[in-house]
Amino acid sequence: NSCFSAALGSVHVHGLCSTEREREREREREREREGDMAGIEEAYSSILKELGEDVERDGLLKTPLRAAKAMQFLTKGYKETVHLNDAIFDENHEEIVLVRDIELFSLCEHHLVPFFGKVHIAYLPNKKVVGLSKLARIVEVFSRRLQVQERLTSQIAEAITAALEPAGVAVVVEAAHMCMVMRGVQKINASTITSVMLGKFHDDPRLRRETLALINK
Ligand SMILES: Nc1nc2c(ncn2[C@@H]2O[C@H](COP(=O)(O)OP(=O)(O)OP(=O)(O)O)[C@@H](O)[C@H]2O)c(=O)[nH]1
Numbered sequence: 001n002s003c004f005s006a007a008l009g010s011v012h013v014h015g016l017c018s019t020e021r022e023r024e025r026e027r028e029r030e031r032e033r034e035g036d037m038a039g040i041e042e043a044y045s046s047i048l049k050e051l052g053e054d055v056e057r058d059g060l061l062k063t064p065l066r067a068a069k070a071m072q073f074l075t076k077g078y079k080e081t082v083h084l085n086d087a088i089f090d091e092n093h094e095e096i097v098l099v100r101d102i103e104l105f106s107l108c109e110h111h112l113v114p115f116f117g118k119v120h121i122a123y124l125p126n127k128k129v130v131g132l133s134k135l136a137r138i139v140e141v142f143s144r145r146l147q148v149q150e151r152l153t154s155q156i157a158e159a160i161t162a163a164l165e166p167a168g169v170a171v172v173v174e175a176a177h178m179c180m181v182m183r184g185v186q187k188i189n190a191s192t193i194t195s196v197m198l199g200k201f202h203d204d205p206r207l208r209r210e211t212l213a214l215i216n217k
Protein backbone atom coordinates (compact mmCIF):
# COMPACT_ATOMS: atom_id res chain seq x y z
CA ASN A 1 0.00 0.00 0.00
CA SER A 2 1.03 3.60 -0.47
CA CYS A 3 1.95 4.14 3.22
CA PHE A 4 4.31 1.22 3.08
CA SER A 5 6.02 2.48 -0.09
CA ALA A 6 6.32 5.95 1.48
CA ALA A 7 8.08 4.39 4.45
CA LEU A 8 10.58 2.81 2.05
CA GLY A 9 11.32 6.22 0.54
CA SER A 10 9.75 5.55 -2.86
CA VAL A 11 7.89 8.26 -4.78
CA HIS A 12 4.56 8.96 -3.27
CA VAL A 13 2.18 9.26 -6.19
CA HIS A 14 -1.10 9.83 -4.40
CA GLY A 15 0.04 12.67 -2.15
CA LEU A 16 -1.50 11.60 1.16
CA CYS A 17 -1.37 7.89 1.89
CA SER A 18 -4.62 6.23 2.83
CA THR A 19 -4.12 6.37 6.61
CA GLU A 20 -2.99 10.01 6.41
CA ARG A 21 -6.03 10.78 4.28
CA GLU A 22 -8.24 8.94 6.74
CA ARG A 23 -6.73 10.92 9.63
CA GLU A 24 -7.22 14.18 7.75
CA ARG A 25 -10.86 13.27 7.10
CA GLU A 26 -11.32 12.44 10.78
CA ARG A 27 -9.81 15.85 11.75
CA GLU A 28 -12.17 17.50 9.26
CA ARG A 29 -15.15 15.68 10.78
CA GLU A 30 -13.96 16.70 14.27
CA ARG A 31 -13.78 20.37 13.17
CA GLU A 32 -17.31 20.08 11.73
CA ARG A 33 -18.60 18.53 14.93
CA GLU A 34 -16.98 21.29 16.98
CA GLY A 35 -18.50 23.87 14.61
CA ASP A 36 -21.95 22.31 15.09
CA MET A 37 -21.44 22.52 18.81
CA ALA A 38 -20.57 26.21 19.06
CA GLY A 39 -24.10 27.08 20.20
CA ILE A 40 -24.21 24.37 22.86
CA GLU A 41 -20.71 25.31 24.03
CA GLU A 42 -21.75 28.96 24.43
CA ALA A 43 -24.87 27.92 26.30
CA TYR A 44 -22.84 25.80 28.74
CA SER A 45 -20.49 28.74 29.25
CA SER A 46 -23.50 30.90 30.19
CA ILE A 47 -24.79 28.24 32.58
CA LEU A 48 -21.40 28.09 34.32
CA LYS A 49 -21.33 31.88 34.66
CA GLU A 50 -24.91 31.89 36.01
CA LEU A 51 -23.80 29.32 38.59
CA GLY A 52 -21.19 31.81 39.77
CA GLU A 53 -18.24 29.96 38.28
CA ASP A 54 -15.16 31.58 36.78
CA VAL A 55 -15.12 30.22 33.23
CA GLU A 56 -11.57 31.51 32.77
CA ARG A 57 -10.07 29.32 35.46
CA ASP A 58 -7.81 26.55 34.25
CA GLY A 59 -10.03 23.58 35.04
CA LEU A 60 -13.02 25.08 33.27
CA LEU A 61 -11.39 26.47 30.13
CA LYS A 62 -12.40 23.52 27.98
CA THR A 63 -15.42 22.47 30.02
CA PRO A 64 -18.12 24.09 27.84
CA LEU A 65 -16.77 22.29 24.77
CA ARG A 66 -16.34 19.01 26.66
CA ALA A 67 -19.84 19.26 28.05
CA ALA A 68 -21.21 20.05 24.59
CA LYS A 69 -19.50 16.98 23.16
CA ALA A 70 -20.78 14.86 26.02
CA MET A 71 -24.33 16.10 25.53
CA GLN A 72 -24.10 15.49 21.81
CA PHE A 73 -22.97 11.92 22.48
CA LEU A 74 -25.73 11.34 25.02
CA THR A 75 -28.34 12.47 22.48
CA LYS A 76 -26.80 11.02 19.34
CA GLY A 77 -29.78 8.71 18.90
CA TYR A 78 -31.72 11.57 17.27
CA LYS A 79 -29.42 11.33 14.27
CA GLU A 80 -29.42 7.56 14.05
CA THR A 81 -31.73 4.98 12.60
CA VAL A 82 -31.34 1.26 12.94
CA HIS A 83 -30.65 -0.54 9.70
CA LEU A 84 -31.95 -4.01 10.31
CA ASN A 85 -32.52 -5.21 6.76
CA ASP A 86 -29.03 -6.64 6.32
CA ALA A 87 -29.36 -8.60 9.54
CA ILE A 88 -32.78 -10.18 9.08
CA PHE A 89 -32.59 -13.86 8.28
CA ASP A 90 -35.22 -16.40 7.21
CA GLU A 91 -35.46 -18.98 9.94
CA ASN A 92 -38.19 -21.33 11.08
CA HIS A 93 -37.41 -20.98 14.78
CA GLU A 94 -40.79 -20.50 16.44
CA GLU A 95 -39.84 -20.43 20.09
CA ILE A 96 -38.99 -17.46 22.22
CA VAL A 97 -35.79 -15.48 21.57
CA LEU A 98 -34.74 -13.48 24.61
CA VAL A 99 -31.80 -11.12 25.06
CA ARG A 100 -31.66 -9.89 28.60
CA ASP A 101 -29.53 -7.44 30.57
CA ILE A 102 -28.83 -5.03 27.71
CA GLU A 103 -27.33 -2.00 29.41
CA LEU A 104 -29.20 1.23 29.11
CA PHE A 105 -28.05 4.82 29.66
CA SER A 106 -30.49 7.58 28.92
CA LEU A 107 -31.42 11.11 29.96
CA CYS A 108 -34.65 12.00 31.68
CA GLU A 109 -36.37 14.60 29.56
CA HIS A 110 -37.73 16.44 32.59
CA HIS A 111 -34.47 17.09 34.44
CA LEU A 112 -31.74 16.24 31.90
CA VAL A 113 -30.12 13.88 34.36
CA PRO A 114 -29.37 10.22 33.70
CA PHE A 115 -31.52 7.21 34.16
CA PHE A 116 -29.88 3.87 33.62
CA GLY A 117 -30.46 0.18 34.00
CA LYS A 118 -31.22 -2.82 31.86
CA VAL A 119 -33.44 -3.74 28.96
CA HIS A 120 -34.75 -7.25 28.32
CA ILE A 121 -36.15 -8.01 24.88
CA ALA A 122 -38.05 -11.14 23.86
CA TYR A 123 -39.76 -11.92 20.61
CA LEU A 124 -41.49 -14.84 18.94
CA PRO A 125 -40.14 -15.14 15.39
CA ASN A 126 -42.55 -15.36 12.51
CA LYS A 127 -40.25 -16.93 9.88
CA LYS A 128 -37.71 -14.15 10.41
CA VAL A 129 -35.02 -13.62 13.02
CA VAL A 130 -32.76 -10.62 13.52
CA GLY A 131 -29.04 -10.45 14.29
CA LEU A 132 -28.86 -10.38 18.07
CA SER A 133 -26.59 -7.33 18.27
CA LYS A 134 -29.26 -5.34 16.43
CA LEU A 135 -31.53 -5.59 19.44
CA ALA A 136 -28.86 -3.81 21.48
CA ARG A 137 -28.47 -1.27 18.67
CA ILE A 138 -32.19 -0.51 18.82
CA VAL A 139 -31.79 0.16 22.53
CA GLU A 140 -28.89 2.55 21.76
CA VAL A 141 -30.81 4.51 19.13
CA PHE A 142 -33.81 5.17 21.37
CA SER A 143 -32.00 5.56 24.69
CA ARG A 144 -29.48 8.12 23.43
CA ARG A 145 -32.17 10.79 23.44
CA LEU A 146 -34.15 12.76 25.98
CA GLN A 147 -36.62 10.18 27.18
CA VAL A 148 -39.21 8.97 29.61
CA GLN A 149 -38.92 5.30 30.42
CA GLU A 150 -42.41 4.41 29.21
CA ARG A 151 -41.83 5.89 25.74
CA LEU A 152 -38.42 4.29 25.47
CA THR A 153 -39.97 0.92 26.25
CA SER A 154 -42.67 1.20 23.61
CA GLN A 155 -40.36 2.65 20.95
CA ILE A 156 -38.11 -0.39 21.28
CA ALA A 157 -41.09 -2.74 21.01
CA GLU A 158 -42.50 -0.88 18.01
CA ALA A 159 -39.19 -0.86 16.15
CA ILE A 160 -38.91 -4.63 16.51
CA THR A 161 -42.51 -5.13 15.44
CA ALA A 162 -42.03 -2.96 12.36
CA ALA A 163 -38.85 -4.73 11.27
CA LEU A 164 -39.71 -8.36 12.00
CA GLU A 165 -43.50 -8.62 12.11
CA PRO A 166 -43.04 -11.22 14.85
CA ALA A 167 -45.82 -13.19 16.51
CA GLY A 168 -45.10 -11.25 19.68
CA VAL A 169 -42.70 -8.83 21.35
CA ALA A 170 -41.99 -8.25 25.03
CA VAL A 171 -39.78 -5.44 26.27
CA VAL A 172 -39.03 -4.96 29.95
CA VAL A 173 -36.96 -2.02 31.18
CA GLU A 174 -35.72 -1.65 34.74
CA ALA A 175 -33.97 1.59 35.58
CA ALA A 176 -32.83 3.92 38.33
CA HIS A 177 -33.64 7.58 37.78
CA MET A 178 -31.01 9.95 39.11
CA CYS A 179 -33.66 12.66 39.32
CA MET A 180 -35.23 10.57 42.10
CA VAL A 181 -31.89 9.65 43.67
CA MET A 182 -29.72 12.80 43.71
CA ARG A 183 -32.49 15.35 44.01
CA GLY A 184 -36.28 15.53 44.44
CA VAL A 185 -37.52 12.73 46.68
CA GLN A 186 -33.97 11.30 47.03
CA LYS A 187 -34.96 7.65 47.09
CA ILE A 188 -31.73 5.82 46.49
CA ASN A 189 -33.08 2.30 46.10
CA ALA A 190 -36.18 2.92 44.03
CA SER A 191 -36.16 1.24 40.66
CA THR A 192 -38.76 1.62 37.95
CA ILE A 193 -39.94 -1.28 35.84
CA THR A 194 -41.87 -0.75 32.63
CA SER A 195 -43.02 -3.35 30.16
CA VAL A 196 -44.70 -3.50 26.80
CA MET A 197 -46.21 -6.81 25.69
CA LEU A 198 -47.46 -7.13 22.14
CA GLY A 199 -49.05 -9.95 20.14
CA LYS A 200 -48.91 -13.37 21.81
CA PHE A 201 -47.12 -11.94 24.85
CA HIS A 202 -50.15 -9.76 25.35
CA ASP A 203 -52.73 -12.46 24.65
CA ASP A 204 -51.21 -15.46 26.42
CA PRO A 205 -50.70 -15.15 30.20
CA ARG A 206 -48.75 -18.44 30.33
CA LEU A 207 -46.24 -17.19 27.78
CA ARG A 208 -45.98 -13.89 29.62
CA ARG A 209 -45.22 -15.69 32.90
CA GLU A 210 -42.64 -17.91 31.19
CA THR A 211 -40.92 -14.85 29.72
CA LEU A 212 -40.84 -12.95 33.00
CA ALA A 213 -39.46 -16.06 34.70
CA LEU A 214 -36.67 -16.26 32.09
CA ILE A 215 -35.89 -12.58 32.59
CA ASN A 216 -35.73 -12.93 36.37
CA LYS A 217 -33.83 -16.22 36.35
N1 LIG B 1 -43.50 8.67 34.07
C1 LIG B 1 -42.23 9.08 34.15
N2 LIG B 1 -41.93 10.10 34.95
C2 LIG B 1 -40.64 10.46 35.02
C3 LIG B 1 -39.62 9.86 34.28
N3 LIG B 1 -38.46 10.48 34.58
C4 LIG B 1 -38.76 11.43 35.49
N4 LIG B 1 -40.09 11.44 35.76
C5 LIG B 1 -40.91 12.27 36.64
O1 LIG B 1 -41.28 13.47 36.04
C6 LIG B 1 -41.93 14.22 37.05
C7 LIG B 1 -41.79 15.70 36.82
O2 LIG B 1 -42.61 16.27 37.80
P1 LIG B 1 -42.62 17.81 38.21
O3 LIG B 1 -43.46 17.96 39.46
O4 LIG B 1 -42.98 18.63 37.01
O5 LIG B 1 -41.09 18.10 38.49
P2 LIG B 1 -40.33 18.22 39.87
O6 LIG B 1 -40.91 19.31 40.70
O7 LIG B 1 -38.87 18.32 39.57
O8 LIG B 1 -40.68 16.80 40.56
P3 LIG B 1 -39.91 16.02 41.70
O9 LIG B 1 -38.97 15.07 41.02
O10 LIG B 1 -41.00 15.28 42.43
O11 LIG B 1 -39.20 17.02 42.56
C8 LIG B 1 -41.34 13.72 38.37
O12 LIG B 1 -42.35 13.07 39.07
C9 LIG B 1 -40.28 12.72 37.92
O13 LIG B 1 -40.11 11.65 38.84
C10 LIG B 1 -39.99 8.78 33.44
O14 LIG B 1 -39.18 8.17 32.72
N5 LIG B 1 -41.29 8.43 33.39
Ligand SMILES: [Zn+2]
Nearest residue numbers: 108110111179
Ligand atom coordinates in the same frame (compact mmCIF):
# COMPACT_ATOMS: atom_id res chain seq x y z
ZN1 LIG C 1 -36.16 13.33 35.86
